[in-house]
Amino acid sequence: MDYDIQPIGDTGVKVTFKGEVAPSLNRTIRQFCSSLKKADIPGVVEWVPAYDSVTVYYEPHRIRFKEISKKMEDVHDKASDKEEMASRLLQVPVVYGGKYGPDLERVAMQNGLSPDDVVEIHAGEPYLVYMLGFLPGFPYLGGLDKRVATPRLDEPRGRTPAGSVGIASEQTGVYPMESPGGWNIIGQTPIRLFDPDRAHPFLFRAGDRIQFQPVTEEKFEVLKHQAANGELDLGIADDGETD
16 A cells, blocks of 8 residues: 555544655546545545655544544545646746845855845745645745755744744745744735635645745835735646646
8 A cells, every 4th residue: 555544632633645745746646536525425524645645633422533534545546646736827026035034144144145136036936835734824835946945943933923934944934924933934925825815815725836926125115005905916727737
């Protein structure tokens, strides 16, 4: 078997897929989730995809562990590796450095680069959203160039503003709300990643591709005002990628 099934407490089951964390494994997980949705299993409440696993939560008074384990095997067997998985591309404006990115200089010095180099590299290629976690709507993004990889701060900040774009080791991500945190903050976006009043509270979802776009401080303030009024267009589109 190329996957393992194990219980998570008495209301969850974790399906862990074998293999290196990569876009191909992410595609496999998304195909499994698609098959799980189609199965519409009575008693299943929700499921949470991660880097190499999917945790499925269920109602134990409606379906027992042995039963749902068998259902997970069926779901896996029916998942098609030929199913095309649509991938949205989202353009995310970011103002880098200054008061918005207090750790940009640190990341540059750590890697023997100039701040402009860090910005160019960080915004150079789209990132894949592998999973959401840590905070509601926090995207863990794969594809960070190793030239700007930087260890976490020795002492986490007590306050990291919403929209902060950070680097932690070989990962990059965006804080959806104000929170303590130890990531190196190199910039900030005006968009709202999490809004409980929206029909879909989380802006990002696993499988999305995120393209950061550097903007000036003046442009950032304009976009921040537009975002607050629900007028900011992110240019969300299907980029044609299936992995």
